[in-house]
Amino acid sequence: MQNSEAMALSAALLATAGELTQRINEGVVARGFEGIRPAHGFAFARLAPDGATVTELAVHLGVTKQAASQLVDEIVRRGYAERRPHPRDARARLIVLTERGWACTRAAEAAAAEVVRGWGDVLGEREVRALWDCLSRIAPYGPLRPSW
Amino acid sequence: MQNSEAMALSAALLATAGELTQRINEGVVARGFEGIRPAHGFAFARLAPDGATVTELAVHLGVTKQAASQLVDEIVRRGYAERRPHPRDARARLIVLTERGWACTRAAEAAAAEVVRGWGDVLGEREVRALWDCLSRIAPYGPLRPSW
DNA sequence: GGCAGATGGTCAAGTAGGTTGACTATATAG
DNA sequence: CTATATAGTCAACCTACTTGACCATCTGCC
Numbered sequence: 225m226q227n228s229e230a231m232a233l234s235a236a237l238l239a240t241a242g243e244l245t246q247r248i249n250e251g252v253v254a255r256g257f258e259g260i261r262p263a264h265g266f267a268f269a270r271l272a273p274d275g276a277t278v279t280e281l282a283v284h285l286g287v288t289k290q291a292a293s294q295l296v297d298e299i300v301r302r303g304y305a306e307r308r309p310h311p312r313d314a315r316a317r318l319i320v321l322t323e324r325g326w327a328c329t330r331a332a333e334a335a336a337a338e339v340v341r342g343w344g345d346v347l348g349e350r351e352v353r354a355l356w357d358c359l360s361r362i363a364p365y366g367p368l369r370p371s372w
Numbered sequence: 373m374q375n376s377e378a379m380a381l382s383a384a385l386l387a388t389a390g391e392l393t394q395r396i397n398e399g400v401v402a403r404g405f406e407g408i409r410p411a412h413g414f415a416f417a418r419l420a421p422d423g424a425t426v427t428e429l430a431v432h433l434g435v436t437k438q439a440a441s442q443l444v445d446e447i448v449r450r451g452y453a454e455r456r457p458h459p460r461d462a463r464a465r466l467i468v469l470t471e472r473g474w475a476c477t478r479a480a481e482a483a484a485a486e487v488v489r490g491w492g493d494v495l496g497e498r499e500v501r502a503l504w505d506c507l508s509r510i511a512p513y514g515p516l517r518p519s520w
Numbered sequence: 521g522g523c524a525g526a527t528g529g530t531c532a533a534g535t536a537g538g539t540t541g542a543c544t545a546t547a548t549a550g
Numbered sequence: 551c552t553a554t555a556t557a558g559t560c561a562a563c564c565t566a567c568t569t570g571a572c573c574a575t576c577t578g579c580c
Contacts, residue, residue, distance in 0.1 A: 426557075427556085437557080438558090441558065464557050465558075
């Protein structure tokens with residue numbers, strides 16, 4: 225594959241990612257969750273299963289723990305999460321989603337599904353699954369980083 | 373497709389996009405072009421064919437023209453582009469890439485090709501082309517926006 | 521048990537990249 | 551020729567992040 229083709233593929237991927245992010249965020253806001261930025265969604269994804277500490281969140285998001293702490297302040301202030309004492313470590317606090325936080329997460333999933341459904345209309349269900357399969361195999365495991 | 377599946381697909385796409393952006397940027401820096409951020413690359417893409425005005429660049433990047441003007445200041449100061457009088461409009465200036473700007477663009481293409489080659493090792497050339505095809509069909513035309 | 525160093529978290533100050541608002545110069549419509 | 555729209559810049563501010571300093575608590579080792 226030529227360099228210019230690789231660049232065209234990259235551009236298509238990044239444009240699609242940007243559009244997806246924006247539309248998920250719009251969908252979440254449209255469902256009544258205000259003061260939410262895309263970064264919050266990625267935090268929610270890490271908090272969802274069992275909660276996490278600020279430091280774990282910072283690693284996941286690829287930012288300093290100070291920045292993560294500040295982000296937690298925001299989502300706590302808006303009622304999406306709460307800080308609880310950590311069961312094993314008195315220094316740490318376990319950040320867990322509130323019911324409102326879970327509702328917001330479900331709203332994000334619904335918004336994502338809406339966008340993906342649009343892709344299905346263009347590509348067909350079969351190709352969307354093929355796309356998912358390809359991306360799963362090349363997606364990195366590390367921290368989520370902003371696209372630019 | 374279930375909501376949770378759509379979210380998993382979205383997460384894979386965004387993680388891949390973030391990784392791609394980061395690695396292209398690292399590749400460009402490794403090739404000796406310093407003081408470059410990912411946003412500059414997207415500006416270069418718009419400037420490459422025939423140049424563009426600050427306002428056109430602002431629309432392409434999805435930012436205010438003041439922000440675009442500031443970004444142009446940076447790439448001009450670093451020798452990647454220059455401001456010329458616009459051939460048809462004395463108010464406007466045409467921003468065009470310098471030879472160094474073109475070299476940087478080629479470096480970005482080479483870096484992108486390197487990443488895509490890694491995908492080829494995992495998926496096979498055939499699947500990478502299928503991925504490209506899918507993404508081309510769902511990628512939006514509008515301004516490029518940051519993923520978050 | 522007790523001490524030294526590592527780790528979790530926060531506070532404070534600084535920075536970078538964006539925004540809004542105001543302004544000048546030039547273009548365009550009537 | 552005048553009135554309005556557009557290209558670009560300057561200045562002030564805002565927000566999300568960084569670095570540096572600090573305290574509380576955990577862990578390894580004597």
